[in-house]
Amino acid sequence: MAISYIEDKNILANCIDKRDFSIIENIIEDDKSNLNFYIEKDDILFGYKIKMVEQLTRIYGYNVYVVNFYSKNISHSFNSAEDNIISKVMEELSVQLKILKGYIIMKVPSDNIMLISQCNIHLKNIIFAGGIVCYYANKINSKDFEDDGLKISIISKEKKHELKSKIVPIIQESFKEYYGQYHISHITREKANIIYENWIEEYINSNEENIIVAEYNNEIAGVLSIDDNEYAIELVLSGINTKFRELKIYERLIRYGISLGLSKNKIVTTSTQFDNFSVQRAWINSGFKPYSSYYVYHLSNM
Template sequence: MNELIYSEVDSQRFGVRVFRKVLDEFSVEEIASQVEKDKIDLIILRLPSVTKDKHSELHKLKCQVIHADTLVYYFSALKRSEITPLRNNLSFELISSENSQVLDEIVPIIFKDYTSHYASNPCLDKQKISAGYIEWAKSYISEAQEGRISWLVKQADDIIGFATCTFNKEKNECEGVLYGVMPQAAGKGVYTDIIRFTQGYFKDLGFATMWVSTQIQNYSVQKAWIKEDFQLKKAYDTYHLVFNKN
């Protein structure tokens, strides 16, 4: 088994030693060994939903096992897709270190009522989850890391949303990571327009495939993706394994 990876960001945010990994298969013995070796407090583990019959093995570990969410992935074959024109008159401004402070204001508003896998864990401070979304969004500014890009979405002079994406030129694929729309602009097709814009942006650059993902209960965005030629491809179950050090 590949070793679990230490998450510095999560560890600093929540004040415990957090490790995480996406695994196709796992060994309870190897996980237990690494927990002891690295003094792990929390593991965030994602396993393919098609292997669900094996997931009960996690209960053999001496920890609290929390099923935190089910994450679904959709893909769009950009080369074959016809990108629909935007419904609204929007502009997209690249996010850089010069304008990223706007995310401090809009991200907590946009994700105020959104329940991520972190929210499923009663051991984590809920007040720190919102700060995590801001940090996550800011990590996608264009100069933050190779293969990342993000935009502020504007209507006239008003900022009504944002979008963050990754791209991999070698694999010829990209991903819409985090999209958000301000409450006053919701229900007007803005979210769908953001999908169309990012699809068109990467299609024009010659990318072949685009991925998006969300929690299974987030029905509205999945309906929007399907209308824009995305297809359900795979799903993962997220588990939080909480180890009591007392």
């Protein structure tokens, strides 16, 4: 089985749902001149692009970069010819990373076993920062909840600012005990929780209607931010008011998100750390199914 891949969870989910990777292949063809390096042979391509992550650079005060991989028609199983191509690309990447001063994040698709192997060979001093599993839904599993007065809706741009002082603390509290990739790395751990606070503030300050709120007895019971793009609606950041956990607020929020996507004839995507099992159970109960995963590597070159 051949794999075509770009670092865009929503496009990837769309292609997997349709079993058609032509969108990814066309994007790679159009964008390959902008890659830092790639090798193309016949109908196979493997390369990468390095870009700065402005939000993380602002938070940490040093340059933070991400390495995005691009692949077209790479085999899932081992293939010596393709492994040789990936090896040469990774050799070039290792040279560039030695020159690049800053902190580097890489997401390595777990189904590209040759890339994983070549990372082990060519990249030194890697910080393993866990892994991410991705789900999508193109239908919703029916379930009845008690009519307890809970109200869920997308709030207006004006309402976002009005409720900011209540939304931000819910996200802060929800991620206080969360241990993700930026916590696993001892270098980024100190400011890891600031990332999520900064993230929800970006949603609040944007001009989009991109925050779903659950209200119960005139209090905010839960919050869910979304990205509505051409290919999917992505469920991104969520937080639950601990006073209302028994009301299954989280599952009801994501079901609202699925219904919203289906009403727009779009699939719905979401992702989390490998070990975040409780939310994955809620996703599966609601109609989500896994479609991709990747390992996260950090490298410090400061």
